Amino acid sequence: DAKTTQPNSMESNEEEPVHLPCNHSTISGTDYIHWYRQLPSQGPEYVIHGLTSNVNNRMASLAIAEDRKSSTLILHRATLRDAAVYYCILGPDNNDMRFGAGTRLTVKP
Amino acid sequence: NAGVTQTPKFRILKIGQSMTLQCAQDMNHNYMYWYRQDPGMGLKLIYYSVGAGITDKGEVPNGYNVSRSTTEDFPLRLELAAPSQTSVYFCASSTTLISYEQYFGPGTRLTVT
Numbered sequence: 001d002a003k004t005t006q007p008n009s010m011e012s013n014e015e016e017p018v019h020l021p022c023n024h025s026t027i028s029g030t031d032y033i034h035w036y037r038q039l040p041s042q043g044p045e046y047v048i049h050g051l052t053s054n055v056n057n058r059m060a061s062l063a064i065a066e067d068r069k070s071s072t073l074i075l076h077r078a079t080l081r082d083a084a085v086y087y088c089i090l091g092p093d094n095n096d097m098r099f100g101a102g103t104r105l106t107v108k109p
Numbered sequence: 110n111a112g113v114t115q116t117p118k119f120r121i122l123k124i125g126q127s128m129t130l131q132c133a134q135d136m137n138h139n140y141m142y143w144y145r146q147d148p149g150m151g152l153k154l155i156y157y158s159v160g161a162g163i164t165d166k167g168e169v170p171n172g173y174n175v176s177r178s179t180t181e182d183f184p185l186r187l188e189l190a191a192p193s194q195t196s197v198y199f200c201a202s203s204t205t206l207i208s209y210e211q212y213f214g215p216g217t218r219l220t221v222t
Binding site: 044 | 113144149150151152153154168199201210211212213214215216
């Protein structure tokens, strides 16, 4: 019963922008959209979250479609340290954050 | 701040043995969580706690027990270890339930043989 759909993998060149898509067509009105990332051999790390409006922070930007059925995480200048698995998660949902398989981002020098 | 710490980093158990995975946080967070991550998969919530003395089941609680006697500590107990419990275990904490920002520990890699 996956609530979000993400590509399995994406590649990017270093210092170029990266747009990571996430589809969530069954999103409810109270669901926030969260993004986490997991670097190799580490625990997940919070990236950004939003509800309706686009959001920016020091790590990334989150663009949310007007109908909220999809969103895009934007890394403005990818670095080798951004190579990770990126998770798009809806919540809160019955006290459970459902991490799917995520998108594995490879950054090429 | 050390953040969220977990011990041990690695452990090998024989089938039927028991052990406790330790988790501590020094951020005064009320909410704490235990997740497991199987190879190539996302994380699954095992148990969570909203404060000292209060715990509740997540998606995959069978075979595990937790306790929360203090705000800082949230140990995870495995009784009668089984090969299906081979996984990486992550502890996390946050200021609110399913906060927009959960802080994760470095994980414990457990192998049951």
